[in-house]
Amino acid sequence: MHWNYPYGSNNGSNFGGKPQEPNSAPSKPKNELVANRQQNQAGIWNGGSIVLASSPLSFPTAEWRSPTFDLRPDLPYLSQGDESSTPVYRSKTGDWGSLWVLIEGLNEQFGSWYGFSAITVKMQEFSSPIDPTLIRSTTNPVDITSQFAVDLSQPVARQQQATQLQLKATNDVDPIRYWQVRLYFSWNIVATVPIQLRIQSAYF
Helix, strand or coil: CEEECCCCCCCCCCCCCCCCCCCCCCCCCCCHHHHCCCCCCCCEEEEEEEEEECECCECCEEEEECCCEECCCCCCCCCCCCCCCEECCCCCCCCCCCEEEEEECCCCEECCEECCCCEEEEEEEEEECCCHHHCEECCCCEECHHHHCCCCCCCHHHCCCEEEEEECCCCCCCCCCEEEEEEEEEECCECCCCCEEEEEEEEC
16 A cells, blocks of 8 residues: 655655644545554555755755654554554564655755765654654764765766665664654755755655
8 A cells, every 4th residue: 555645744844845834724635544554554655755955055954854653553543632643564574664765966066065065964763652743852863974975086977866764763673653753954064055955755
């Protein structure tokens, strides 16, 4: 089973989309995975491709957030609060799956800078054992900047264009129920135009 963009996922402070008004009540597409979570087989969350725009120009930053995943949809479910979690079902191999995030645009120029220029990237996990509306940070931000280096001595056709992250909940063998990942980007530069990275994401 396959579901695209459940419940306005890929939200964050800088992701190229229009922020949702706090008191608005947008119509949400029916999520068959949520409606039939205990009858479904292994599925995929498709986060699509979005543009992550940095701001301001001086020492810009950006943030990407995954939706809140329900890693134990086999357990009885009762929605608590206004938000629902996105269920991810165990694969036929018995693995709980991975969140895959591909960040591209590292070797592209934005004004006088490249996407990877003076970049720092940190990853942080949020979770809750009982309620998707009560997730809290359960790890300190981890520096993963080393995965974003580009060797400009290589011909352009051979340069690293993107980095691919495979992310799993800390307790992967028997994962926490509700889980979210946030990526924090910062550049130690004074830019002339916004740096815009493209992010593809999926959970399977």
